[in-house]
Amino acid sequence: MKKILSLMGMALLMASCTDDYKDWAEPFSNAPEDPYSISFTASPASPIDFATISGDKVLLFNSTIEGPEGAAATEYEVVLSDESGENQTPVEVDAEGYANVEELEAAVYGLYGRRPVARTIPMEVGVAINVKGASIVKTASTTLTATPNAPEIEEAYYITGTPNGWNNSDTSLELTNGGGDVYENPVFKVLIPATGSDISFKVTPKSGLGGDWSKCLTASDTEGKFATNNAGADLKIPHVEGAKFYRVEFNMLDQTWKYDALNFNTYIWQAGNGNGWGSPASPLYSPAGDGKYTGFMYLDGEFKFRSGEDNWNAPDWGKGASEGTLAEQAGNLSADAGYYKVEVDLGALTYKLTPITTIGIVGPAQAGGWDADTDMTYNKETGAWEATVELAADEMKFRANDGWDINWGGTENNLTQGGNNIKVATAGKYFIQLFAYCDSKATFKMTKQ
Template identity: 35%
Template sequence: MIKKILFGFALLASVTACTDDYTDWADPQQNAQEELLSFGNGSVAAVGVIDFAEIAEGQEMVQVCIITAPTASDSKYAPEYVLTIGGRDFAIDAAGQVSVAELQEYVNNTFGRRPAEREMDATISMWLNNGVTSVKQASANFKITAKPEAPQISEKYYLIGGVEGASWDVQDTSMPFSHSGQDVYDDPVFTITFPVEDGEYWFAFTDDIAIADNDATGEWQKVFGCAEGNGNNGMEGKVARREEIGNDGSFKIAVDGDAKFIRFTLNMMDYSYKFEKLNFGPYVYEIGNDSGWGVSNPLYSADGNGAYQGYYYLDGEFKFKPSADNWDGDYECSGEGKLTQDGSDNCPAPEEAGFYQINVDLAAMTYNLVKVDNISMIGDFNNWGDDVDLTYNVEEACWEVTAEIASDGGLKFRMNHDWATSWGGNGSGDNFDNLTANNGANLNVAAGTYQFKLYLSYEGNNRLEIVKK
């Protein structure tokens, strides 16, 4: 049984009154209304679920309700309609149809693209206009139910095959793809980066559905491969489950001195893939509000594996980029601790301005910040006991303290009163120009009172200045 909702017939007594609610559906004249209009019954009937997956390609309009217009006593009055959902107005015709594109955009933006039925409160407003007088009538609330169109997307995906750290076992979950942690229908992108040497690499990927299916049937039908066929993938293309491909369908990547890593990116909204051959440089750069977006601060990777570290003062939003001289290929935030290169938002400001250890992993496309609450000095002068804290000088970008060294001996600097991160001499205890956090030597300092200035930025560029007082 179709449920009908009657229009309310709050008739406007004059043109002046009606123009308070008037939109540009008509252009009433400022003349007194000649007569009151009487209308017959009108109604709005809801329709079934609007499933965007079932809408034909190229279809421009979709029916969201059935309108039975009230009957005007004056046939010169022509009705025009407005559909309102959640405060947004949509043009709707007398048959109860709206634009597919506009409704789909509203549903996706309001609820996301997860293919579940979404119920919305709606009303129909009707303007009657004869060129002289306009009146407005509105229906009571009724329900529109729509279901977004999206493919099946799993929560997790796993690389399997002949790459380091993986196997051809369908149940192997040792190499999961990274994801932002958002709803997978709002962010359908998954990535994994793995090391390579020269040679050919064959692999595929699975998800929880493939694992469960294989566990039950012992078949590989749900394992994903390239839609182009076994080993016929390009650097970009489409993925499909093997039950659809009809062959082995594994991916193949050949490396000949042109990559140290392969980044494998999936977009499961359109079932597409992309491969990138990567050779990580020695530096990536932080830039942000702390310098008015004017200074590129280097972070260093000693091993060429995409893992970078540096120490800088942060005050506000920031991002990373591969070159000090330009913004090409910069890295933005795509969720807490996640990086992307698709032009998303800046990385959010830390909870408080201050000095931070900044870690970036371009293989995993992640970053994290470690607050440096203390840099302290400890050594023979205090029997390696109580730390002497330094104070951060924002203007000079250094940690400083004036302290008495009671006797000749060695000393070091450490972070947050912990030996997990400490700085000493690189090669010898007399090398103050290149301090290292890699098991550095005790720094040799003669007895006396000194001003210490410690400049920390990245491995290979840390230095200590001391001035005797």
């Protein structure tokens, strides 16, 4: 039996001339045998381009029935498949093989996405044929050619305007969708520093860099929409008092845009299962005030980021629409139990977790020199990485994962990423606690035994 039989669950049983000739409650495989030697074939209909199609229904296939005089189709069912055949979507059709355009478009998008290229789509057609008072079921395989309706979306776009002196070759202000298929994730964002005055700009696609203004996105006559092919006036962001940045967002599929005025705090905070939902909250630091924060903390299941150290006053940030993204006042995020470097970009509304499996003491003050660490142990009760170690009067640092990508140096009350080597003044056995946290709040303690 063809795949359509088990998927559709069709049943078309023997019935009188006045019946509908179908009973969907029974499995399709229970259909009667064909005593009439009827043949049924389906062939492709004309290709469909959803960008130009008119009307609310469209023919999916051409059918041919050969058999006794009067044999005629009374019902069709159709299933479309992706290229692998593993994912299938039924499409409702009428007795002549026509489908609703909107429903068909949704089915094609679901299987193949919205990239506007012609797709040859495997199609299974089931038919109920009325012949001499009986309903006989037949199936046939064919294809449907369809082109999704979507504007052309490039891989990258750039701000060209007052922030960069209208330099059409400048790529410093890049709008990105965070990666992936631009038709699955068509929202591109960029953070523009506030200038203290109105901002005027166009959006240059990658193919237009270097002086080709004809491809730029500009303002539309409709509020919140943009025009293509440099067809409108400059886009504008009016000055907002107190704003440090503007987060600009373009939906290239819907051809809409918007901006938000932002004034980032120096710190945000993480609260979740790993710290008793903020007792105390774990800090993340943005040294440039640009909404890009980094912190080091223990996570254990659900958590969120919030703007208050000791309260949930808005805004707070949780689970976004896709992996690695954030949304305001949204549901809880989640991570496996462990220690992490946590990076948050509130301009792009994204976050990244880098697992930290080890933190060790490294340098000639301990036995392994600069090549081998003395590992520390994380204590969830104190929030510190701890070790008891014999130290020489020499230099040391702390580093994570036996590498130098993440390392702490400086003084006891002011450790920073990549900071200076730590001087051990007196040799001896020490109990050492490292409170990793973030720059400006990371510290350590050395207690001589």
